[in-house]
Amino acid sequence: MTGDRTVHPLSRSIRVDRMARAQGDFTVTATAEECAALAADFGIPAIRDLVGRFQVAGSLENLKVTGTVEALVTQVCIVSLDPFEAPVSEPVEVLYTDGEIPTGHDAEDVEVPDPIVNGRIDFGILTAEFLAMGLDPYPRKPGVTFEGAEADPDDAPFAGLRVLQGDKD
Structure with missing residues (x-):
């Protein structure tokens, strides 16, 4: 199938050339619908107030993204x-890099950057991942x-063997 793409419930794709010029802050604020879709994906009852705050520094080929992802989640x-x-x-x-990513033994010795895909970074996916x-x-x-149940010696795994041994005595 051509053109078949996986759609992520939270997407905020930004062109790297715009980011590099701005060298600024980026904020992702998820909608209620996006939070509900992510909660379903993660198998938890709810997510709300999901916000990713990011700062970008570097060049078009090598970017460093720092920040925090915060939310209020409902878990069981x-x-x-x-x-x-x-x-x-x-x-x-x-x-992130637009250059060559080390593979094999080289990748074990260095922190491997994430690839810049089609000249873009998706801050929504980054928010969801973190x-x-x-x-x-x-x-x-x-x-x-x-608080674990107290072990009853008569229900122990080998209680049946003790009964058998008692018959032989």
Whole structure:
């Protein structure tokens, strides 16, 4: 299929030549619809107030993007299974290049920059990626602790063997 593209729920693609001239700040503020689509993609109940704030420095061929991604997310507690809200704040530092990207053993020795694709960087995708990295993979509602069940010696994995051994005595 020609022309088939994956559409990302949050996209803010900006031309690098405009960024390099501006050498400024870029802000991505997700709409309620974009937050709902990202929450569905991430498998969490909700995301709101998602904002990525970025500063750009460098040349047309090599850009450094720094900043933060912040949001309020609703996740499900792994202990109580209750939904709860938690803030996410993830620092961003990414290098982009229009030049050759090292591969093989060279890539292991250096920080590999992300490619500039078709002369553009998508700050929406960058925002979503860093939000995903900031999510707690094992969310626990504040104040909730896990208390394991007390082991009953009669229910132990080898309790049946003890019964058999008792018959032989």
